[in-house]
Amino acid sequence: xxxxxxxxxxxxxxxxxxxxxxxxxxxxxxxxxxxxxxxxxxxxxxxxxxxxxxxxxxxxxxxxxxxxxxxxxxxxxxxxxxxxxxxxxxxxxxxxxxxxxxxxxxxxxxxxxxxxxxxxxxxxxxxxxxxxxxxxxxxxxxxxxxxxxxxxxxxxxxxxxxxxxxxxxxxxxxxxxxxxxxxxxxxxxxxxxxxxxxxxxxxxxxxxxxxxxxxxxxxxxx
Amino acid sequence: xxxxxxxxxxxxxxxxxxxxxxxxxxxxxxxxxxxxxxxxxxxxxxxxxxxxxxxxxxxxxxxxxxxxxxxxxxxxxxxxxxxxxxxxxxxxxxxxxxxxxxxxxxxxxxxxxxxxxxxxxxxxxxxxxxxxxxxxxxxxxxxxxxxxxxxxxxxxxxxxxxxxxxxxxxxxxxxxxxxxxxxxxxxxxxxxxxxxxxxxxxxxxxxxxxxxxxxxxxxxxx
Numbered sequence: 001x002x003x004x005x006x007x008x009x010x011x012x013x014x015x016x017x018x019x020x021x022x023x024x025x026x027x028x029x030x031x032x033x034x035x036x037x038x039x040x041x042x043x044x045x046x047x048x049x050x051x052x053x054x055x056x057x058x059x060x061x062x063x064x065x066x067x068x069x070x071x072x073x074x075x076x077x078x079x080x081x082x083x084x085x086x087x088x089x090x091x092x093x094x095x096x097x098x099x100x101x102x103x104x105x106x107x108x109x110x111x112x113x114x115x116x117x118x119x120x121x122x123x124x125x126x127x128x129x130x131x132x133x134x135x136x137x138x139x140x141x142x143x144x145x146x147x148x149x150x151x152x153x154x155x156x157x158x159x160x161x162x163x164x165x166x167x168x169x170x171x172x173x174x175x176x177x178x179x180x181x182x183x184x185x186x187x188x189x190x191x192x193x194x195x196x197x198x199x200x201x202x203x204x205x206x207x208x209x210x211x212x213x214x215x216x217x218x219x220x221x222x
Numbered sequence: 223x224x225x226x227x228x229x230x231x232x233x234x235x236x237x238x239x240x241x242x243x244x245x246x247x248x249x250x251x252x253x254x255x256x257x258x259x260x261x262x263x264x265x266x267x268x269x270x271x272x273x274x275x276x277x278x279x280x281x282x283x284x285x286x287x288x289x290x291x292x293x294x295x296x297x298x299x300x301x302x303x304x305x306x307x308x309x310x311x312x313x314x315x316x317x318x319x320x321x322x323x324x325x326x327x328x329x330x331x332x333x334x335x336x337x338x339x340x341x342x343x344x345x346x347x348x349x350x351x352x353x354x355x356x357x358x359x360x361x362x363x364x365x366x367x368x369x370x371x372x373x374x375x376x377x378x379x380x381x382x383x384x385x386x387x388x389x390x391x392x393x394x395x396x397x398x399x400x401x402x403x404x405x406x407x408x409x410x411x412x413x414x415x416x417x418x419x420x421x422x423x424x425x426x427x428x429x430x431x432x433x434x435x436x437x438x439x440x441x442x443x444x
Binding site: 073076080082088090091109111179182188197202208 | 249252291292294295297298299301302304305308309312313332362364376384385386391400401403404405407410411412414415418419421422424431437
């Protein structure tokens with residue numbers, strides 16, 4: 001019965017419109033950041049717009065989400081998407097783990113927008129749906145694979161304690177190597193930048209059926 | 223206790239203004255790597271890190287501070303320092319405000335290393351010393367200039383409330399323009415990445431002349 005329930009939850013989640021941040025429908029653009037007419041782009045804005053269009057992002061400078069905030073400082077915006085592109089698609093880390101790091105960052109920042117965009121991607125990558133549901137509810141997930149539990153411990157200690165235990169650090173390094181540890185930190189860190197931009201923009205969140213982030217005073221239990 | 227011991231070791235080893243952390247390399251989480259042992263990409267990173275970009279000059283080398291972690295994923299590291307260079311020296315914002323944004327980020331993350339490195343730069347830029355002292359102690363600074371108040375309100379609302387009021391957003395936009403507003407958010411946000419890197423490398427710096435950054439239950443009062 002539980003297995004059937006899990007299948008139906010997964011099916012419901014995967015049926016959600018699978019749009020990435022770069023493809024959020026324009027109707028969800030933030031009123032604080034109106035669309036800018038491409039005819040008025042400065043040369044720096046044009047460079048940013050061109051970068052946004054490249055695969056796999058296939059985006060647009062006026063896309064809702066953090067991009068409109070980045071776009072107002074296009075030199076920063078170019079740096080941001082270069083960092084993002086590498087961390088999301090260039091590290092060799094499995095999607096399941098990349099997206100887990102991102103949704104943990106989303107939980108830290110209470111970012112419903114990042115959560116909405118990346119929870120389905122995490123499930124698609126193979127994360128058990130209950131893991132995200134537990135994180136949303138402020139509970140330690142019970143169904144993590146060993147590598148997921150490492151990333152969870154590493155990032156939650158980072159956010160909650162501002163300190164990583166020796167046991168967690170050593171296990172992270174053994175599993176992912178120094179480069180992997182750096183990239184996982186970088187992913188979560190980059191999504192902190194995204195979260196701060198989204199907060200500034202007061203970015204609306206498209207509707208979805210994913211488990212919602214609970215309002216919590218303690219997002220990561222001890 | 224172990225944490226205090228680590229701080230004591232670092233304190234014994236620090237020689238201002240260099241942040242030479244002369245811990246036993248074998249116990250460091252990410253020991254320094256000599257230039258001759260770097261991969262080609264790491265060399266590229268090391269050279270970029272040491273270069274004089276955007277008119278600024280970093281106080282630390284590629285084996286110090288957050289750079290010691292960035293070195294482990296040099297593609298990420300290159301993106302990070304490009305972002306850092308622009309935000310620190312390329313925005314056109316006064317150093318007083320750039321450094322104030324950085325100190326607020328340091329307070330959010332209780333990053334003693336960032337605080338120790340940037341407090342003197344903030345003072346040099348013209349921030350009233352009492353502003354840093356109040357910030358360190360978790361008080362709303364009493365002696366902020368008008369533009370500093372706006373930056374303080376913006377960033378503390380993002381950190382504490384995950385929301386920016388319309389009043390603050392509009393005032394920031396009116397004072398700094400869209401680009402300045404994006405740049406200020408970006409500066410603080412990038413120092414989140416820095417702070418997380420320093421947590422991952424277990425790097426702290428005890429206060430010397432500057433007001434110390436204690437761990438607080440609430441960093442930013444209502």
